[in-house]
Amino acid sequence: xxxxxxxxxxxxxxxxxxxxxxxxxxxxxxxxxxxxxxxxxxxxxxxxxxxxxxxxxxxxxxxxxxxxxxxxxxxxxxxxxxxxxxxxxxxxxxxxxxxxxxxxxxxxxxxxxxxxxxxxxxxxxxxxxxxxxxxxxxxxxxxxxxxxxxxxxxxxxxxxxxxxxxxxxxxxxxxxxxxxxxxxxxxxxxxxxxxxxxxxxxxxxxxxxxxxxxxxxxxxxxxxxxxxxxxxxxxxxxxxxxxxxxxxxxxxxxxxxxxxxxxxxxxxxxxxxxxxxxxxxxxxxxxxxxxxxxxxxxxxxxxxxxxxxxxxxxxxxxxxxxxxxxxxxxxxxxxxxxx
Numbered sequence: 001x002x003x004x005x006x007x008x009x010x011x012x013x014x015x016x017x018x019x020x021x022x023x024x025x026x027x028x029x030x031x032x033x034x035x036x037x038x039x040x041x042x043x044x045x046x047x048x049x050x051x052x053x054x055x056x057x058x059x060x061x062x063x064x065x066x067x068x069x070x071x072x073x074x075x076x077x078x079x080x081x082x083x084x085x086x087x088x089x090x091x092x093x094x095x096x097x098x099x100x101x102x103x104x105x106x107x108x109x110x111x112x113x114x115x116x117x118x119x120x121x122x123x124x125x126x127x128x129x130x131x132x133x134x135x136x137x138x139x140x141x142x143x144x145x146x147x148x149x150x151x152x153x154x155x156x157x158x159x160x161x162x163x164x165x166x167x168x169x170x171x172x173x174x175x176x177x178x179x180x181x182x183x184x185x186x187x188x189x190x191x192x193x194x195x196x197x198x199x200x201x202x203x204x205x206x207x208x209x210x211x212x213x214x215x216x217x218x219x220x221x222x223x224x225x226x227x228x229x230x231x232x233x234x235x236x237x238x239x240x241x242x243x244x245x246x247x248x249x250x251x252x253x254x255x256x257x258x259x260x261x262x263x264x265x266x267x268x269x270x271x272x273x274x275x276x277x278x279x280x281x282x283x284x285x286x287x288x289x290x291x292x293x294x295x296x297x298x299x300x301x302x303x304x305x306x307x308x309x310x311x312x313x314x315x316x317x318x319x320x321x322x323x324x325x326x327x328x329x330x331x332x333x334x335x336x337x338x339x
Contacts (some may be wrong), residue, residue, distance in 0.1 A: 018223070044061060050085055063311055064084075091105055092136050102148040139334070142206035152167050194219065198220065267289030271284040271294060304316075
């Protein structure tokens with residue numbers, strides 16, 4: 001090959017490489033444009049004032065990409081997919097009632113993260129905070145706002161398997177008195193005192209009397225719905241195969257996730273409602289596996305999260321087993337209905 005031909009071949013190769021590079025840049029730019037358009041088409045989020053007592057509002061953790069990701073945001077309960085107002089307060093898990101909120105947060109350190117539970121007043125100002133011994137998973141406030149509870153993983157990081165350990169705590173938001181673990185309570189199982197080294201509690205939900213609560217107890221490979229008594233410091237087993245209970249506004253029913261035989265070990269749950277007077281179970285219309293502690297929107301409707309494009313989306317459906325699930329909000333988790 002002559003010198004001239006070699007130069008021409010080199011120029012052709014350089015032009016081909018330039019074409020490839022240009023095409024790659026254009027392709028990446030097009031993908032970025034599509035991504036930006038997707039974000040632009042997502043929920044509109046703007047900063048503003050968020051309170052826990054404004055009537056007819058839903059407050060939740062915003063999962064949409066952007067500067068307000070993970071912040072508590074609010075929308076009208078009647079328009080859950082509408083524009084969002086962001087508070088500036090970031091939470092991993094959240095719940096609120098009667099002007100009191102509990103916000104489970106990550107505290108980012110130089111070596112590793114730690115976690116804390118923050119009690120918020122009606123204007124989202126911090127009134128107290130407590131160390132949380134692991135990854136936060138559940139949070140609740142009593143209907144009166146006088147008690148808050150949270151659950152954290154202290155070993156393992158998923159409810160799907162059996163190799164995990166949890167810690168459930170309850171605090172009196174008026175006095176600051178903390179019960180760091182429900183494992184200190186006396187257990188009455190099948191009418192008899194019960195003790196075991198493998199006992200775990202999670203998913204606390206409160207009645208309106210500032211004394212009664214419900215939770216999940218796990219031991220020997222089984223889960224139980226327990227009724228707790230804050231004054232007597234006891235828990236009593238009521239029903240098997242109940243996880244993450246959520247008490248209805250009238251205190252007569254519990255929505256919960258139940259492990260169903262034959263389903264995948266990674267997605268074993270279906271949503272049910274238990275009548276506490278008759279112990280009759282009603283399967284709900286959602287056929288997907290729900291790993292969440294459902295929230296009662298009202299006496300007839302439950303709301304829960306399922307995985308979505310940006311972490312989670314919120315769905316609602318009737319609590320009597322009829323109807324069908326309906327997605328009400330994208331990029332959202334940990335809802336609370338306030339005001």
